Amino acid sequence: MNIFKSIKRNLIKRSVIQSILEKEQHNNDVINIHRIDKKNIGDFYCAPHHYFDVLKGKSLDIFDYKSEDKEVRNHFINEISERSLIIGGGGLLNRDGFVMQMKMFEKLTTKGKKIVLWGVGHNEKSPKTYGKVSKYNIDINKFGLVGTRDYNMPGEYVPCVSCMHPIFDQKFEVKNEVGVVFHKDTLKKESITKKYQNFATSSNTTNLEDLIAFIGSSDNIITDSYHTMYWAMLMEKKVIAIPNSSKFYDFKHQPIISTFDEALHHLNEGTTYDGLLAECRESNLKFAEKAFNYLNL
Template sequence: MYKYDIHIHNIININFNIIKKSDTVIIGGGGLLDNCEAFNRDINRILDLSDNVIFWSLGFHKRPKEHHFYNKIEENIRLDNVKLLSIRDYNHESKVRYVPCATCMIPYFDNNYRLIERDIGVIKHLGFKKVFNEYETIENRDSIETIINFILTSNIILTNSYHAAYWATLMKKKVIIYDKFANKFDYLKYKPVEYSGNILNDIDKCNTYKDALSESRELTINYFKEIKMFLNNAEKKYYNIGYEEIDIMKDNIYFISNRDILINNNLNRLSNFIKKIIDKIVWFIPIRKYRDKLRNRILNMIK
């Protein structure tokens, strides 16, 4: 039976030495494509090292030349070498398949009712100064729970954070984008309104998208199923593992992950059963003090 070794790398600290040709490498999340020369170079290096690279909803993140965050990109990512490919950018000129950011699966979105505390809430990217002093503001580095609760308790979200705009859309809020600093905002499927300087006019132009969450989750789940099929095929190709053996491995993984829970539950049941038997044994003693003393003595002997 093949033993899995799972390694999680940060894009800024990849351990290239442990990546083998037969490894499956899943690269996912965030605007990693054309973000900077170093990211492109390192992603291409992974494509050289592994024959089984999957892109899971990566995003393009080009900055305009006039912006102070601009990075010149000379090395292009070799998309043709990616075995299973999707990006979070809708109708991108690359024509690569669209699968939305997988954060749509966050379970907090399922409990989406809160009392409204503010009409307009601002979620700013941590790299920018506060520009709307008249509105309550949080940052995109706050916890997921904080950001989602802030969105749910606001009618309108004014933001320059990609995920704040995306999550607010999934929660059927009106979204206004200000200070766009990269092209990632141009490829959101469910379009926000760009801040014009007249907030009231912008609000009138805003749409809400009632099916955004369900549609995003459906696309994500379907892609996840394809990834599982890819992994099964890669296992058979490199390790000669049949379907029955794969099922056995899945069962073992499930058992190992739940073993401690099962053991603790069984021990608790056994302990409760023993205590009930002991209670019946000592119940004939009329004086409680002596009854408790005998009960504790029996329990200590068992331990």
Template sequence: MNIHRLDNTNVGDWWSPPGRYFPFKPSPVLDIINSNQIPNNKEIYIIGGGGLGRPFFREHLERLKRKDRQYKLIAWGVGSDIEENKEGIIFKDLINGKDLLGNYFDGFDEVGTRVYDPKKTHTWVPCASSMHPSFFNYRDKLPNKKIGVYLHKRVPLKNIEINQYDFITNDGQNIDEKLDFLSSYEFIITNTYHGVFWGTLLKRKVLCIPFKSGLYSFKHAPHYISDTLKTSDLDMCVKYENALEECRAANINFFSYLTNKYGIL
């Protein structure tokens, strides 16, 4: 059974579930916010992806971890936000030394998380949207503009006058529209998880304005800005040539591991 946030108004959530990319047995797809309707069957329940490690989802995650459950709980590509400030910026000093995954998925049978931990305390499984075939259509496209802005639809971008740039939001479910936009620019300024992630997979130089701790959880880290954009910020950006291959390989390896251990095919 595949369980995630069925939100067709958030393109990142819509394209993050691994069931869109891997050949699981035919099974229902359920919305995690209807957790009280999820049956207690003797099956494999795959949860994710998306940023489900948040206070809003805690009651639903706890309900899934019921003591009498007959099913196996597997988290795939899930993220967490242990700190959030939608009205401002989360500075890195606030989360230094903290476990960015938190305890949201404690009690799951397997946890594959998009939260990268250099100490390898967690199994790094980046968002399964990296398996979308359209990345290969856009990754090698030459950018024809300098700076584009990718906005969270509900969170304002701090310290950047967006009207001086081309911009798009994470609203909707058309991933090709978003990838086409991201691939058109040498630099991407964003405050969304998938703005960073997809821009990085497309080999763009990404600048992130972080309003939540999950934006510090990337293996391929963007350049963070907390003030007005300066030329030096652009100079400090890097692009990751092999990020797409690394992220796809991690998902394929996790799928193989689960197949061998649980027989999910």
């Protein structure tokens, strides 16, 4: 049964992409495409439509192309064909789940489509790639404007736009020496969660307000969530990151890299970065000005 579902899903995906590539393309207004997953707040909040009035209400889930609902698929086809596109943020590059869509966007650039890549980055799962990624799986030179969250990679460096959220202007009282934030997949691994049963813990499945308050109340953050790592650094916390993808290795300011077995040995070793929040916001504001000029918004 699963094999037949997989075959059907692949046929749907290919059909949607082919339909888009065959349609006449326009640049009427704009749509911001990213992974809209409310159960992963990093994916949810990493897109500029949350932070700029000109983009409010203009979003589309990059996974809608494989929906079993024909209306959702048709909406995806029409929005992409009619609008200019902002792709990002998130780990949309060098990741199997996004290859078909990203290759499609690359092809659309040859048909006059205006496309901005904003805060996207590589996201390879194989540990042998960690710290060694040197190229993307698309040609970013074909896109109209490119900002990537990977400091050592091609394109203008633009860290995740979630730094624009006003929640980071709050101040919190530190109550815990250590706060552990699990990625949603790690919550299923009892061998890991048990190691930290005596510590304050949270996960990237909670709401943003609670997670930021949790980070704010902790002096050291141990996490295998990319956005928790990023947000904790914005909040000037000492961060120990447990990589689950190549994306942890290309941020401008590196945290302590460790494992769940060794993380506690690195408490208080992390560097805090005064002014990082302002730096990241300035990068995004400058990029926004260029993007909106390019898209005639």
